[in-house]
Amino acid sequence: MKSENFLEAMLKALRDPLNYPHHVSRVRMLETHISWIFLAGRYAYKVKKPVNFGFLDFSELSKRRWFCQEELRLNRRLAPALYLDVVAIGGSAEAPVFGAEPAIEYAVKMRRFAAGKTLDAMLGHGRLTPAMIDDLARSIADFHQGLPAADGDFGRAEQILAPALENFRQLSALSADDACRELGELQVLCQAEFERCQSILDLRHQQGMIRECHGDLHLGNIVLLRSKPTPFDGIEFNPELRWIDVINDIAFLVMDLQHQGRGDLAYRFLNAYLQHSGDYPGIQVLRFYLAYRAMVRAKVCALSAAQGQAAAMTESQRYVALTRQLLTNRRPVLMITHGLPGCGKTTLSQIVLERFGAIRLRSDVERKRLFGLQAAQNSRAHGIDMYTRQATERTYRHLLSQSRLILQSGFPVIVDAAFLQPEERRMFRDLAQELALPFIILSIQLDDEVAARRLVQRQISNQDASEADVEVFRFLQAHSEPLAAEEAERTLQIINNGDLQRLLEDEQLWFRLECLSRQS
Secondary structure, three states: OOOHHHHHHHHHHHOOHHHOOOOOOOEEEEEOOOEEEEEEOOEEEEEEOOOEOOOOEOOOHHHHHHHHHHHHHHHOOOOOOOEEEEEEEEEOOOOEEEOOOOOOEEEEEEEOOOHHHEHHHHHHOOOOOHHHHHHHHHHHHHHHHOOOEOOOOOOOHHHHHHHHHHHHHHHHHOOOHHHHHHHHHHHHHHHHHHHHHHHHHHHHHHOOOEEEOOOOOOHHHEEEEOOEEEEOOOOOOOHHHOEEEHHHHHHHHHHHHHHOOOHHHHHHHHHHHHHHHOOHHHHHHHHHHHHHHHHHHHHHHHHHHHOOOOOHHHHHHHHHHHHHHHHHOOOOOEEEEEOOOOOOHHHHHHHHHHHHOOEEEEHHHHHHHHOOOOOOOOOHHHOOOOOOHHHHHHHHHHHHHHHHHHHHOOOOEEEEOOOOOHHHHHHHHHHHHHOOOOEEEEEEEOOHHHHHHHHHHHHHHOOOOOOOOHHHHHHHHHHOOOOOHHHHHHEEEEEOOOOHHHHHHOHHHHHHHHHHHOOO
């Protein structure tokens, strides 16, 4: 380990603009619990602290060099424009020389970006848009799908529990006695959630869902580069923390958005990711991973507080409170839409999923997935007839089975489908009755001519998974059956005149939906 005098001298020298090999007018040093980052001109140099926290070990120079190289390799997968090189720092602590050997230290050289471009900063300034969230979800889903599955023991259930329990142990060591009692209660809840989904965790390992992920995917580790949200600063220091379930990876961002009070964006991201990846069975383990991620942040904040950042302990306590909420807040409800093509089912269900924290299943997307097509692909162009009676029955059975998994995991579900036949609605009503859950029909009405114009516009733009045209609309209109009288008490009628803002501000509508969601 380096002496305090050596570190102080080196840090002082690295804050001097004259010690850099390129023009620097001013150096700004940032500090995390494991690194120092020197912002110098067009570049940033990240130097790892000589620390050993158990879950990471940077105590030796050779280890810091190795982990710098790993950081470069791993982060170039998602942010190649940011990560430039690993640079040796030679000379002496008082007069460091970049690129000189023998090295006294190593740094990851990065292209510098404006601090205001990270998504946490953009959220704070009201500049994080839904379109950015959607773009990020798609890129992360593509990234995950392109990764090879783990071929070893990473991600087995017993290895998943160990770091979760370690969070509680380390946080307890940094907390007061009354906080330790609460942490003990939360640990019991966390372990119970783990036991509930233990067999599913092992199944996901067998199914190849453990991959070399980012590992630290929160808002502060995503930057907007050329209008594209770009994750950076993934975990290099511990392979067990990055060879993880893909749901574990996205859970960090979902949790972070919830912590920031933006549950709407959290569920927008989650749903966009699931729709793109199709990994709806992953919802069964999401709650455990959300709680785990909240405790990771609680621990990191407590470590920062122990290093002199006093305000960080208040943040740690907020994360602990969120952990309790994540482990105890279960209010599943089954909602289905009802209406002809073009009436606005997808628009309404998007509003509902963000407001209720629900998981949406889109029949148009899932139907295509069953036939091996992406949402944007046209079935006719591939010579596939997806709209036979058998195909429709298969689609609804698939939606039903996915709904069951999600509901049993404690999350609300909204199924975005036409549900024009009584037997289709009956299947889902029976599921809700079996699980003793509220069942709601969101019946959307729209003028026929307006719907027809929307369908024409949608076909021209070719930006939606639905392939329904005016001919399909007329056929379904002729063969649909109205809601039965006994369905009325579970139905919320919605007139969609195209005014999205009106729907968002219709407090009476949301109050009625809230009331229905509490009736089993």
